Amino acid sequence: MSAVKYELIKQCKQSGARLGRLHTPHGIIETPVFMPVGTQASVKGISPDELRDMNAGIILSNTYHLFLRPGHELVKEAGGLHGFMNWDRAILTDSGGFQVFSLSKLRKITEEGVAFRSHLDGSKLFISPEYAMEIENALGADIIMAFDECCPYPADRRYTKNSMERTTRWAERCLEAHKNTDKQALFGIVQGGMYGDLRKRSARDLVAMDFPGYAIGGLSVGEPAELMNQMLEETVPELPVNKARYLMGVGSPDYLIEGTLRGIDMFDCVLPTRIGRNGTAMTSRGRVIVRDAKYAHDYTPIDPECNCPACKNHTKAYIRHLLKAGEMYGLRLVTLHNLYYLINLMKDIRSAIMEDRFLDFRAEFYEKLGGRRC
C-alpha cells in the first residue's frame, strides 16, 4: 500500500484536463495543484502560517540544499522536515539531481552516481541513487523523487538516450533502496529530452516498475513552449490514469494552464518567489513591475481582483517605496501576492474542470492577458 494515492475525480469533457485528489499522510490535496518552493526548508520570506492562510496544501523542498545545509541527519533528528520547519501539511522533496547538475561544480557522472563539489564550500561529495534515498528518507517528505539526470538543453540524441536509460536504471535502484514506503511515496521521473520516442520509452519503462506517481523532468529548460507541449503530448498518454502526474519546475500561469490541459496534476516552480523578490507581481492582466516609476503615485493595489494581504492592505505606491528603499517587507508582500495568485489560479482551474469548461476558461485567460507577459 502506497503512502500517497491519487484519486481521479473527473475528466473535463472539453479537454484532457482532470480533477483529482492526492491523499497523503499530511492531508488531502485537490489537484491540479501548484506547490510553492521552500528550497532551504523555508518558502523565502513567508511563514508556515501565511502558507496555510493562502491554502497551500503541499510545498516542495530541495534535497541538494538540505543535504549540504543543515544536513539530512540534523533534519531527521529534528523530526524530519515537518518537525524541523513546523509545517503539518504535505511536503515533496526533489532528489537533488537537478541541483547537482545546475549548481554544483566539477561533477562527474558514472553508472554508480554523481561526484561533485558543493557550491557552498567546494567540498567533494558523491550522491548515488541509494544515497539519495537515504537522504530523502531522513528528510521524511510525503512524496520523494527518484535520483535522475536532468538532461541539458539542447542535447544530441545519443547523449539524451544514454542519460535517459541511466536515469531509468537509477530509478530501479531507488525503488530498491527506498525504505519507509508506508509513510513516503517514491515518484519516478520521465526523462528523454526533446525526443518524443525517448520520452515514451522512459515513461513505459518507469510505468512497468509501478511507481505511485510519475514526474516529467527536463522540461521548461529553455526550449520553446510548443516543444514542451509536444513532449507532454507524447508522454502523458503513456502514464496510467490512476497515478498523479507532476510536471517539474513549471510555474508561469500560461504553462500551468497548458500543462493542465495536457493532463498534468502537480506543478512546482521558484518563479513566483524569485520574481517576487525582484518586485515583479503576477496578475491576471500580466506582470506588474511594482518598482516602475509609473507606480510612484498609484494608490491602488497590485491587483484589484486579489484578496491577498498585500492587495487588501497596501498600495502599489507604498510597496514600490519599500522596494526602492530596500525594505524586506516589500519583497515579502510581492512574494506573498504571487503565491496567492498562483494558488488561486489553480483553484479557478479546478472549478473550470469541474464545470467542464476548461477550454473556455483557457480562452478567457488569454483574452484577459491580452498578449502581455504572464
Place this chain on the structure above:
Amino acid sequence: MSAVKYELIKQCKQSGARLGRLHTPHGIIETPVFMPVGTQASVKGISPDELRDMNAGIILSNTYHLFLRPGHELVKEAGGLHGFMNWDRAILTDSGGFQVFSLSKLRKITEEGVAFRSHLDGSKLFISPEYAMEIENALGADIIMAFDECCPYPADRRYTKNSMERTTRWAERCLEAHKNTDKQALFGIVQGGMYGDLRKRSARDLVAMDFPGYAIGGLSVGEPAELMNQMLEETVPELPVNKARYLMGVGSPDYLIEGTLRGIDMFDCVLPTRIGRNGTAMTSRGRVIVRDAKYAHDYTPIDPECNCPACKNHTKAYIRHLLKAGEMYGLRLVTLHNLYYLINLMKDIRSAIMEDRFLDFRAEFYEKLGGRRC
C-alpha cells in the same frame, strides 16, 4: 487644546517610576512604552498586522529618511503616514535632526538651519526648523518632534552650550511654524550634552514654552550608563508631571528599566530590529546569538518563557539554519521576537509600577540576567 494629552495614573511608591496614559488621535497608549522604529515607513521585515498582534500602540518613523525617499509630499498625498503604510494606531516622527547629523555629509549649521548632502545621492539639501515642521505636518504623525541639533559626544562645554541654546531658539521657531496643532502634538527636545546645568537650562527654557510633551535627546550616544542616568536625574525633575517624557534612542532592556526608574514614559530604539537582523535575540537571561554553533541541535525555542510567534512555532536549531542559509524568514523571526520581548518587558514594568514594586522588579530583572549582556 493639544492633540496629545498625558494622563498620570500613578506614581510608584518605591521609586520615581510612573504609570500613565497617552491620549492620541490614534488611540490610547499605556506608558511607560517602547516604540518600535519604522525608519522608512516600515518596521523592518514586520507587517502592521504583526505589530498589532504584539500590542504595539505607537511606532516611530524617521523624517529625514522619508523626506529623502519617497518625499513628504507623496506621503501626504497618500493620506499621511497612517494611510501610506496602513497603520491605524499612533505614530511619532522625529525631526530629522539626529539623522542630518549622523548620516548626511558635508553639513553646515547656521542659525537659519542645516545645509547637508543626502546620504543617498549626494544632492544638496537644507532643513530649517520651519521646513522640518512643514515636512512633519505633511507626514501627519500624532506626535512630531522639534528640529534640534543632537550634540556629539564628547563635546566641550562651549560647543554644547551654543548648540543647546540654538536648539532652544529652533524649538521656539518650530512652535511658531507648527500647523495642524489639533491633530499633531509637537514635543520639545532637551539637549545640553553631559553638563547637568545646561540640561536644566534647556529643560526650563523649553518648559516655559509649554510643549505638550518633552523629549530628552543627545543621550545614549556613547557615554557610560552612569553619566546618562545622572543626566536624567538632573533633567527629569525640571519637567512638568502632567506632560509625557520621552527618552530618545534608548532600547536596551536595562536602559528601559533605568529610564523608567527615573520617571521616563516613552522610549524608542532600532536596537531590537537591528540586532534581530544580525540574528541576536533579547531574552530575560541575556542575549542569545542564535547563529552560534552551540544551537545547531537545540530544539528548544529562543526563550521558553516567550509567547511570540517565533518562540511558539520554531526552535533555535531551525532559526539558526535559516540565518546561516541567508533565509529572510530567519531575520523576520528574531526581529519579531525582540520587539515582542521589549513590548512585554514594558507591560511587566507597568504591572510592577501599578503594584508599587518596581524596585523589586528591577532587582529581580538584574538577578535573572546574572551579569549577562542584555
